[in-house]
Amino acid sequence: MGIDYGKLRLHATLTGHRGWVGPIAFSPDGTTLTTASNDTTVKLWQAKTGRLITTLTGHRGCVFSVAFSPDGTTLATASDDTTVKLWQAKTGHLITTLTEHRKWISSVVFSPDGAVLASAGGDGTAKLWQAKTGHLITTLREHGWAVFWVVFSPDGTILATATADGVVELWQAKTGRPITTLDGHEDLVTDVAFSPDGSLLATSSHDETVKLWQVKTGHLITTLTGDEDFGPGALAFSPDGTTLATASEDGTTKLWDVKTGHLITTLTEHKHIVGSVAFSPDGTILATASHDSTAKIWRVGG
Secondary structure (H helix, E strand, O other), X not given: OOOOHHHEEEEEEEOOOOOOEEEEEEOOOOOEEEEEEOOOOEEEEEOOOOOEEEEXXXXXXXXXEEEEOXXXXXXXXXXXXXXXXXXXXXXXXXXXXXXXXXXXXXXXXXXXXXXXXXXXXXXXXEEEEEXXXXXXXXXXXXXXXXXXXXXXXXXXXXXXXXXXXXXXXXXXXXXXXXEEEEEOOOOOEEEEEEOOOOOEEEEEEOOOEEEXXXXXXXXXXXXXXXXXXXOEEEEEEOOOOOEEEEEEOOOOXXXXXXXXXXXXXXXXXXXXXXXXXXXXXXXXXXXXXXXXXXXXXXXXOO
């Protein structure tokens, strides 16, 4: 039996940021949750208790994206200040700053093997870096619009980018060559997420829809729609791939059955836009972050 996400209950509310809370991410071992904000800080919390561990300072603008390396030793952060910073996750020590982007950076992610770091942003590019050295490997330049999100497939062979014109591009991660274009949204794409087995890609958009695509064929499988104020943003698959969580502008988080497209439950405790969602690696915790300056930890049964 899988986890019954219909029984999610609020476990803890994390407070301390002085602005809206956007990106969140769990460490690979599930013990640490990181949050970032337009107050320019990044905070690390104990995922089990919600206790604040430390606060990272150094960015000079909103922090739009955070990502742990697969081995959990490094934390990457991307900011409105046009930089990506790499930190030692255990100590909070700044390792290096990457400065090749010319505008804000909205997304940063490690490849599954931890060797490559990808970033994307307002200059219309996605960049690939050597994670260990910070050396720029290549720049994907075919985007004509700002790139809001970049993500690796679970096997690391495909890179997906989402742009302001509503288009999602799939690229060969090794060569940077384009594979295919997923063109079905009518407004900017706000997030993309691969299913854990890499067979599906979920995309959300300001056109008020979430779409599920077959990665191998580029075929559109289904479109999820909510109420009038749905406004889907961030996406996250549960680790077993059965459930998709969507963050909404209406202050709710919705959980969907991936196989049927049916709505499982709606979480309503936030008082403003929900900007990010993340499952713990074992799937027992869901974390949400909001423009109400809080992050919340949800558990099955409370």
